[in-house]
Amino acid sequence: MALLQIAEPGQSAAPHQKKLAIGIDLGTTHSLVATVRSGQSETLLDSHGRAILPSVVGYQTEQVLTGYDALANSEQDPANTIVSVKRFMGRSLADVKARAQSFPYNFTTTDNGLVAFNTPRGKVNAIEVSAELLSQLKQRAQSALSGDIDGAVITVPAYFDDAQRQATKDAAELAGLNVLRLINEPTAAALAYGLDSGDEGVIVVYDLGGGTFDVSVLRLQKGIFEVLATGGDSVLGGDDFDQLLVADFIRGAGLTTAQLSSSDVRHLANVARQTKEQLSDAASVVAELMLSTGKYQIDVSRQHFESLIDSLVRKTLRASKRALKDAGINLDEILQVVMVGGSTRVPKVRADVAELFGKQPLTTIDPDQVVALGAAIQADVLVGNKSADDMLLLDVIPLSLGLETMGGLVEKVIPRNSTIPIAKAQEFTTFKDGQTAMMIHVLQGERELVDDCRSLARFTLTDIPPLAAGAAHIRVTFQVDADGLLSVSAMEKSTGVSASIDVKPSYGLSEDEITHMIKSSITHAEQDMGARMLAEQRVEADRVLEALIVALAADGDKLLSCSEREALEAGMLELKQIADGDDDKAIEQAIEQVNQLSEQFAARRMDLSIRTALAGHKVDEV
Amino acid sequence: MAVTMTDAAAERVSAFLANRGKGVGLRLGVRTTGCSGLAYVLEFVDDLEDGDEVFETRGLKIIIDGKSLVYLNGTELDFVKEGLNEGFQFNNPNVKDECGCGESFTV
Numbered sequence: 035m036a037l038l039q040i041a042e043p044g045q046s047a048a049p050h051q052k053k054l055a056i057g058i059d060l061g062t063t064h065s066l067v068a069t070v071r072s073g074q075s076e077t078l079l080d081s082h083g084r085a086i087l088p089s090v091v092g093y094q095t096e097q098v099l100t101g102y103d104a105l106a107n108s109e110q111d112p113a114n115t116i117v118s119v120k121r122f123m124g125r126s127l128a129d130v131k132a133r134a135q136s137f138p139y140n141f142t143t144t145d146n147g148l149v150a151f152n153t154p155r156g157k158v159n160a161i162e163v164s165a166e167l168l169s170q171l172k173q174r175a176q177s178a179l180s181g182d183i184d185g186a187v188i189t190v191p192a193y194f195d196d197a198q199r200q201a202t203k204d205a206a207e208l209a210g211l212n213v214l215r216l217i218n219e220p221t222a223a224a225l226a227y228g229l230d231s232g233d234e235g236v237i238v239v240y241d242l243g244g245g246t247f248d249v250s251v252l253r254l255q256k257g258i259f260e261v262l263a264t265g266g267d268s269v270l271g272g273d274d275f276d277q278l279l280v281a282d283f284i285r286g287a288g289l290t291t292a293q294l295s296s297s298d299v300r301h302l303a304n305v306a307r308q309t310k311e312q313l314s315d316a317a318s319v320v321a322e323l324m325l326s327t328g329k330y331q332i333d334v335s336r337q338h339f340e341s342l343i344d345s346l347v348r349k350t351l352r353a354s355k356r357a358l359k360d361a362g363i364n365l366d367e368i369l370q371v372v373m374v375g376g377s378t379r380v381p382k383v384r385a386d387v388a389e390l391f392g393k394q395p396l397t398t399i400d401p402d403q404v405v406a407l408g409a410a411i412q413a414d415v416l417v418g419n420k421s422a423d424d425m426l427l428l429d430v431i432p433l434s435l436g437l438e439t440m441g442g443l444v445e446k447v448i449p450r451n452s453t454i455p456i457a458k459a460q461e462f463t464t465f466k467d468g469q470t471a472m473m474i475h476v477l478q479g480e481r482e483l484v485d486d487c488r489s490l491a492r493f494t495l496t497d498i499p500p501l502a503a504g505a506a507h508i509r510v511t512f513q514v515d516a517d518g519l520l521s522v523s524a525m526e527k528s529t530g531v532s533a534s535i536d537v538k539p540s541y542g543l544s545e546d547e548i549t550h551m552i553k554s555s556i557t558h559a560e561q562d563m564g565a566r567m568l569a570e571q572r573v574e575a576d577r578v579l580e581a582l583i584v585a586l587a588a589d590g591d592k593l594l595s596c597s598e599r600e601a602l603e604a605g606m607l608e609l610k611q612i613a614d615g616d617d618d619k620a621i622e623q624a625i626e627q628v629n630q631l632s633e634q635f636a637a638r639r640m641d642l643s644i645r646t647a648l649a650g651h652k653v654d655e656v
Numbered sequence: 657m658a659v660t661m662t663d664a665a666a667e668r669v670s671a672f673l674a675n676r677g678k679g680v681g682l683r684l685g686v687r688t689t690g691c692s693g694l695a696y697v698l699e700f701v702d703d704l705e706d707g708d709e710v711f712e713t714r715g716l717k718i719i720i721d722g723k724s725l726v727y728l729n730g731t732e733l734d735f736v737k738e739g740l741n742e743g744f745q746f747n748n749p750n751v752k753d754e755c756g757c758g759e760s761f762t763v
Binding site for chain 2: 041071080177
């Protein structure tokens with residue numbers, strides 16, 4: 035006998051028609067799966083009644099362990115127990131090494147330079163590790179819902195770039211999940227609190243998870259969430275609180291890092307996490323360390339712990355203020371503050387956030403579950419179980435997207451903080467006569483010059499019909515889908531030839547890098563403007579020279595006297611030399627001079643072409 | 657003519673109604689569809705319709721339209737857990753046969 039759920043009035047599904055949709059929070063330390071049953075979003079429990087699946091995968095010769103089983107084994111086999119795999123999603127090994135954090139894994143790389151791990155079951159990459167977690171959650175959902183899952187909504191941090199989002203999608207596909215949409219974690223949290231049906235206004239979501247910090251400023255208007263701005267730090271979270279405690283333990287025990295084995299390090303991290311959790315209720319805790327060098331007992335007071343984490347908490351508050359500034363929102367305009375992530379259980383975090391925003395944050399829904407619960411609500415809508423009051427979610431892109439134009443300049447096609455999904459088209463043309471191909475170089479960033487932005491992809495549009503410079507119309511369309519993934523296409527309008535590319539950049543950017551890119555665009559604004567003007571004048575000089583060379587070759591002998599030609603060529607040579615210099619004003623003047631020198635020539639060419647066109651025609655035919 | 661609810665079912669229905677924040681009760685019904693003739697309907701009720709009969713049980717209103725009542729008389733609504741799955745189940749004495757999955761039935 036099938037078990038039934040209560041439907042909304044008039045919306046009972048026909049037998050076998052109810053679509054099963056799940057929301058997955060694929061977290062750095064914890065992952066969860068939730069679904070909507072009888073109108074209520076709830077997390078699905080495993081056979082031991084636990085909602086949380088630790089995001090840990092253990093590779094052994096004969097089997098792959100996930101969740102608590104893998105966690106239990108982590109101290110014995112740290113090298114083959116992958117924790118916090120989310121930090122490696124879409125990352126190259128160079129990215130990871132640059133972060134100077136020590137990991138117990140045997141790193142290697144995939145063919146395209148992404149992080150991979152050597153394990154007893156061979157080489158596995160971050161996508162495959164994540165897929166193990168997702169398929170575990172999928173199996174849990176299948177047995178809890180007694181059927182195949184029709185679709186899933188998976189949450190990602192707001193700051194995940196294209197590479198990281200794509201890696202998450204790839205992992206879901208590998209796990210056999212149909213991804214309805216990726217949504218930002220903070221947006222999911224606001225949905226879980228049902229803020230979509232509440233008062234209109236600005237909502238701040240403060241999400242301090244195990245490994246990432248995200249702050250999002252959302253505006254709710256007419257039932258629509260719009261993400262005004264996002265900020266955060268993709269490498270800051272409760273794990274870092276633990277690391278500070280670990281360092282404190284090591285100091286307290288009078289040891290050095292060099293004396294610790296890999297399993298000691300893992301043990302210290304586990305004790306640190308327990309200590310942190312206990313300090314949310316207790317004023318002080320005695321941490322018992324069982325290390326290879328002996329047993330140690332260390333007293334930790336809540337006050338001491340709070341002083342350890344103070345600078346990290348302040349970092350989150352600074353990022354919060356920055357996001358508000360980006361959104362153009364004042365503190366007094368904020369309607370609600372939503373707390374997400376296990377680390378918001380730390381009393382100091384709650385108190386400091388309340389103080390910053392001047393109001394008590396929402397904490398009634400379990401901060402570990404709130405994101406998954408919201409994702410499930412969105413999944414239920416997207417799969418079609420809820421026909422009425424659809425939610426529309428709008429997210430933003432973190433950095434501007436554009437392409438390279440002549441002279442190494444970046445033409446921005448989609449400005450940063452545009453809401454997605456978005457499609458924008460712009461027309462470009464050819465630079466040289468008879469040009470039959472055009473390279474489209476897709477860039478991400480705020481700066482004016484190609485060298486200062488991040489290259490995402492290149493492709494070439496070929497088979498452009500050979501026309502005079504500037505006569506071809508090439509329409510380049512940038513499209514960012516609801517998941518934040520970019521595709522770029524270019525089409526020559528007269529012939530319809532086209533080329534396109536889906537951008538899957540080989541590795542991602544950290545939040546620090548994004549912040550740096552935005553900041554440097556401001557600090558370098560003047561320099562960039564100068565560079566842009568210089569580059570523009572150079573391009574113009576090249577264009578003028580190019581046109582004159584073609585014209586001289588065609589009609590120079592016919593229409594110019596020797597002295598005229600010499601004067602013009604001398605002017606051109608001078609322009610060429612000046613254009614190699616750095617003075618945009620001088621180039622502009624030299625262009626003007628060449629234009630004057632060539633005025634006569636241009637006029638005569640015009641006359642000639644009119645005469646040629648009119649030759650043999652009567653006046654009334656013109 | 658009557659229908660009843662188990663403690664487990666009543667508790668869940670109350671919780672779901674409270675969570676939903678509106679609704680006068682729970683509609684039980686049947687409709688002709690599915691692979692074996694009839695299928696159950698289980699919905700929240702916001703407005704009563706003509707021909708609806710209302711049963712009060714355990715402080716909750718169960719609403720059944722007159723046509724469905726014939727098929728449901730004597731039914732007990734239960735809430736059960738089967739492994740990880742959980743949901744409502746109709747214990748209906750009128751059922752003669754069910755399709756394999758139990759989502760539809762004949763009387």
